[in-house]
Amino acid sequence: MDATRIGVGGAGTMGRGIAQGMSAMCDPAAEIGLPLTDVDTPALVIDLDAFERNLAEMAKRVSAAGVRIRPHAKTHKCAVIARQQMALGAVGVCCQKVSEAEALVRAGVPDVLVSNQVVGRRKIDRLVALAREARMGVCVDDAGNAVALGEAASAAGITLDVLVEIDVGAGRCGVAPGDEALALARGVASIDGLRFAGLQAYHGRAQHIRDYAERERAIESAASMTRATVAALARTGIECETVAGAGTGTWQFEAASGIYNELQAGSYVFMDVDYAKNLDAAGGPFADFEHSLFVYSTVMSRPARERAVLDAGLKAFATDCGMPRMADLESVVVLNASDEHAVVDLTASNANLGVGDKVRLIPGHCDPTVNLHDWYVCVRDNRVEALWPIVARGCVW
Amino acid sequence: MDATRIGVGGAGTMGRGIAQGMSAMCDPAAEIGLPLTDVDTPALVIDLDAFERNLAEMAKRVSAAGVRIRPHAKTHKCAVIARQQMALGAVGVCCQKVSEAEALVRAGVPDVLVSNQVVGRRKIDRLVALAREARMGVCVDDAGNAVALGEAASAAGITLDVLVEIDVGAGRCGVAPGDEALALARGVASIDGLRFAGLQAYHGRAQHIRDYAERERAIESAASMTRATVAALARTGIECETVAGAGTGTWQFEAASGIYNELQAGSYVFMDVDYAKNLDAAGGPFADFEHSLFVYSTVMSRPARERAVLDAGLKAFATDCGMPRMADLESVVVLNASDEHAVVDLTASNANLGVGDKVRLIPGHCDPTVNLHDWYVCVRDNRVEALWPIVARGCVW
Numbered sequence: 001m002d003a004t005r006i007g008v009g010g011a012g013t014m015g016r017g018i019a020q021g022m023s024a025m026c027d028p029a030a031e032i033g034l035p036l037t038d039v040d041t042p043a044l045v046i047d048l049d050a051f052e053r054n055l056a057e058m059a060k061r062v063s064a065a066g067v068r069i070r071p072h073a074k075t076h077k078c079a080v081i082a083r084q085q086m087a088l089g090a091v092g093v094c095c096q097k098v099s100e101a102e103a104l105v106r107a108g109v110p111d112v113l114v115s116n117q118v119v120g121r122r123k124i125d126r127l128v129a130l131a132r133e134a135r136m137g138v139c140v141d142d143a144g145n146a147v148a149l150g151e152a153a154s155a156a157g158i159t160l161d162v163l164v165e166i167d168v169g170a171g172r173c174g175v176a177p178g179d180e181a182l183a184l185a186r187g188v189a190s191i192d193g194l195r196f197a198g199l200q201a202y203h204g205r206a207q208h209i210r211d212y213a214e215r216e217r218a219i220e221s222a223a224s225m226t227r228a229t230v231a232a233l234a235r236t237g238i239e240c241e242t243v244a245g246a247g248t249g250t251w252q253f254e255a256a257s258g259i260y261n262e263l264q265a266g267s268y269v270f271m272d273v274d275y276a277k278n279l280d281a282a283g284g285p286f287a288d289f290e291h292s293l294f295v296y297s298t299v300m301s302r303p304a305r306e307r308a309v310l311d312a313g314l315k316a317f318a319t320d321c322g323m324p325r326m327a328d329l330e331s332v333v334v335l336n337a338s339d340e341h342a343v344v345d346l347t348a349s350n351a352n353l354g355v356g357d358k359v360r361l362i363p364g365h366c367d368p369t370v371n372l373h374d375w376y377v378c379v380r381d382n383r384v385e386a387l388w389p390i391v392a393r394g395c396v397w
Numbered sequence: 398m399d400a401t402r403i404g405v406g407g408a409g410t411m412g413r414g415i416a417q418g419m420s421a422m423c424d425p426a427a428e429i430g431l432p433l434t435d436v437d438t439p440a441l442v443i444d445l446d447a448f449e450r451n452l453a454e455m456a457k458r459v460s461a462a463g464v465r466i467r468p469h470a471k472t473h474k475c476a477v478i479a480r481q482q483m484a485l486g487a488v489g490v491c492c493q494k495v496s497e498a499e500a501l502v503r504a505g506v507p508d509v510l511v512s513n514q515v516v517g518r519r520k521i522d523r524l525v526a527l528a529r530e531a532r533m534g535v536c537v538d539d540a541g542n543a544v545a546l547g548e549a550a551s552a553a554g555i556t557l558d559v560l561v562e563i564d565v566g567a568g569r570c571g572v573a574p575g576d577e578a579l580a581l582a583r584g585v586a587s588i589d590g591l592r593f594a595g596l597q598a599y600h601g602r603a604q605h606i607r608d609y610a611e612r613e614r615a616i617e618s619a620a621s622m623t624r625a626t627v628a629a630l631a632r633t634g635i636e637c638e639t640v641a642g643a644g645t646g647t648w649q650f651e652a653a654s655g656i657y658n659e660l661q662a663g664s665y666v667f668m669d670v671d672y673a674k675n676l677d678a679a680g681g682p683f684a685d686f687e688h689s690l691f692v693y694s695t696v697m698s699r700p701a702r703e704r705a706v707l708d709a710g711l712k713a714f715a716t717d718c719g720m721p722r723m724a725d726l727e728s729v730v731v732l733n734a735s736d737e738h739a740v741v742d743l744t745a746s747n748a749n750l751g752v753g754d755k756v757r758l759i760p761g762h763c764d765p766t767v768n769l770h771d772w773y774v775c776v777r778d779n780r781v782e783a784l785w786p787i788v789a790r791g792c793v794w
Binding site: 038040041042043074090096097099102103116117119120122123141142144145167171172173174175204220298299300301302303307309311312315316318319320328337338339340341343344355365367368371372373374393395397 | 516517519536564611695698716734737764771793
C-alpha cells in the first residue's frame with residue numbers, strides 16, 4: 001500500500017486501517033493522475049463534478065428550509081465525504097452500526113448518531129467507549145435495551161443521547177407512536193447515563209413510492225403521528241430537542257412538515273437506478289440530484305453479435321433493486337449478473353463493444369454496492385483526482 | 398488487530414494483509430475459545446464438523462471416480478481452506494480474478510487456475526508476475542486476448558498454461574465448440590509464452606436445474622460437445638491434457654462422463670439455500686453435502702407479536718438467490734431484508750424470540766455472502782476453534 005497514492009483525507013486514516021472496528025482494504029485499481037480509461041476494473045468511480053453539485057444542492061435546500069441535516073453515512077461509509085458534508089453545514093452524520101461509527105470517528109468525524117438499535121453487551125461497551133472520542137447518539141425501541149445502555153454509560157461515567165424510535169409506517173423497528181413512545185421516553189429520561197434527545201421517525205417504505213403525491217401523503221401521515229407524539233410528550237414536560245427522519249425520496253416533505261428538524265438523507269450524494277425511478281410533482285423523472293456513482297467495467301468477452309460479457313458481477317454491484325443500467329449506452333441492457341460477470345444484450349444497439357472496451361454502470365442500489373468496494377476512484381475531466389478509502393466498508397456489527 | 402487471535406494459517410497471512418492485491422480486513426467479531434453465543438453479530442460462522450465432512454466426502458468421491466478436483470476458491474476466498482482441500486488431494490484451486498489469485502498465492506497456495514478471461518494490460522502484467530511465484534493457468538475465448546497474454550508472458554520469460562473456454566450451454570463466455578475452438582486452440586498453441594493445456598467447459602446454467610434427470614441431460618449435452626471438440630483437436634495433433642468444468646450441482650455427471658478429468662466444484666464446502674433446492678435421483682432433497690456456513694445474527698427489535706427484526710441485512714448476506722433461511726427455527730420465515738436489517742415473520746411459529754437472542758441463517762447464495770465478510774468464525778461443539786481470514790474478500794479485479 002503506497003500512502004502517496006491516497007487522496008484527500010486518506011493518508012490520515014490509513015495508519016489506523018487495521019485498528020479495531022476499522023476496515024482496511026485492497027489496493028485501489030488506479031493511481032492519481034491516470035486517465036479514466038486506464039483505471040483497472042471493476043472500480044467504483046465518483047464523478048466529482050456531479051457529486052459536488054449534489055452536496056451543494058442539498059446544503060442549499062435544507063438551509064433554505066430552516067432544518068438541520070445529518071446525512072446518512074451508511075450510503076458512502078467514507079470519512080472524507082462525511083467531513084465534506086459537515087463543512088457544508090451538516091451537524092454530523094448517521095450510521096447504522098457501532099463498527100461503522102468506530103471507523104468514521106477514528107477517521108475524524110466528531111458527531112455520529114447510530115440511527116438504529118444497539119443490542120448486546122459487546123456492542124454497547126464499544127458504543128460507550130466511542131462516546132469518549134466523539135459526540136454519540138443512539139436509538140432505542142425497547143425498555144430493557146435502554147436499561148442496558150444506561151448501565152454501561154453510567155459505569156463509564158458518560159452520557160449517551162438517546163432518540164426513541166417510533167414506527168411511522170416503515171413496519172420495521174420502533175415502538176408505536178403515542179402512549180408506547182411516551183412510556184419509553186419517560187423510562188429513558190429516568191435512566192442515569194442516558195439523555196432523552198427526541199424521536200427517530202424514519203419512514204423507510206415511503207422512500208421509493210414512485211408517485212409524488214402518494215409519497216407526500218405517506219410523509220404527511222408519518223408527520224402527523226410524530227406531531228401527536230411530540231405534543232403528548234410536551235404535555236408531560238418532556239421536550240423533543242430532535243425530531244429525526246427522512247431519506248432521499250422524501251426529505252423535502254419532512255423539511256416542510258414543521259415537525260421534523262433533522263434530516264437523514266444519504267443516497268442523494270450518489271443517486272442510483274432505483275431512486276431515479278421516483279417521479280417529481282409534474283410526473284417527470286426525479287432530477288434534484290444527479291448520478292455521480294458508477295461501477296467501471298471492462299468487456300471481457302464478446303462471444304456473439306448480440307452478447308457481450310462484462311467483468312463486474314454480484315461481487316461488484318448489488319442487485320437487490322435490479323440490474324445496473326449502462327450510463328453512456330442507453331440501448332444496451334444488462335440482462336443478468338452472476339458472481340463475477342454481467343451479460344449485456346446488444347440486440348437493440350449499434351454499439352460496437354469489443355473485448356477490452358470499458359463502460360460505466362449506474363448501480364441499482366448505491367448503499368450495498370459501495371459496501372463491496374474499498375476505494376472510491378474520484379474522477380474529474382476524465383482524470384483520477386483522488387482516491388478515497390471506504391473506511392467503514394464491511395463494518396456490519 | 399491482534400495476531401494472537403488468528404487461527405490456523407492466519408498468522409502467516411496477516412503481515413502481508415496490506416500488500417498489493419490482498420485485502421486486509423475488519424477485526425473479527427469473536428475470539429478463539431468463546432462460546433458461540435458470545436460471538437458478536439452479524440458474523441460468518443463455519444460449523445467445522447459439517448465443513449470437514451463436506452471436504453472429506455468430495456475428496457473420497459472424486460478419488461473413487463478417478464478424476465482430479467481443482468475446487469473453486471471463488472466460493473471461500475480463503476487460503477486456509479484452499480490448503481485443506483489440497484491436503485485432501487486437490488491439484489490446486491480455481492479463482493475468477495487475478496487479484497483473488499494474488500491473495501491466495503501470497504498466502505501459500507501454489508497452483509491456481511484463473512477459470513476466466515483476463516483482459517487488459519494491467520491485469521495481464523499482474524498475472525504474469527504471479528506466474529513467477531506459483532503455477533498459473535488462465536482461460537481464453539478471444540484470439541487478440543491470447544496474443545496479448547503471449548506477449549506479456551514472453552517478455553517476462555515465463556509460460557502460461559492456457560485453457561480454451563468453450564460455451565457448452567452456459568450462454569456466457571466461451572467460443573463455440575468445434576471449429577471455433579479448434580481455430581483458437583491452434584492459435585494458442587502457436588503463440589510463444591503460452592502452452593495450450595486443454596479446454597474449459599463449464600455449464601453454469603445446469604447447476605441449479607432442480608430435476609435430477611434434466612440436470613444430467615444438460616451435462617450429457619455439454620459432455621458430448623466437449624468430447625467432439627477434444628476429438629477434433631486430437632485429429633489435428635493437439636492433445637487436451639485438461640478438460641475442466643463442473644460445479645456442485647452437476648459434478649457427479651462430469652465425473653462419470655469419461656471426458657472431463659478436472660472438476661471445479663466450489664460451493665460443496667458450504668452449501669446454501671439455493672443448492673439445497675436441487676433434487677436427487679429419487680426426487681428427494683440433494684443431501685450429498687451439508688449446510689456448514691451460517692450468518693449468525695441477533696434479534697435487535699421485537700416490535701410486534703408476529704414480527705422480529707434481525708441485525709443482518711443486505712450487507713451481511715446476499716439475496717440474489719432469495720432470502721436466507723433460519724437454520725434452527727423452520728417455522729420462522731425471513732420476509733425481507735434492507736441494508737442492515739432482516740424482518741422475520743413469527744406468525745406460524747411459537748418461537749419466543751426476544752431482543753438479544755441469536756439465530757443462525759443459512760445464506761441463499763454462499764459465494765457473494767462470503768465476499769461481504771472478512772473472517773470465518775469457525776465453531777465446533779459451540780466454541781470458537783479458529784478464525785480464518787477471507788484473504789480474497791473484495792478482490793474483484
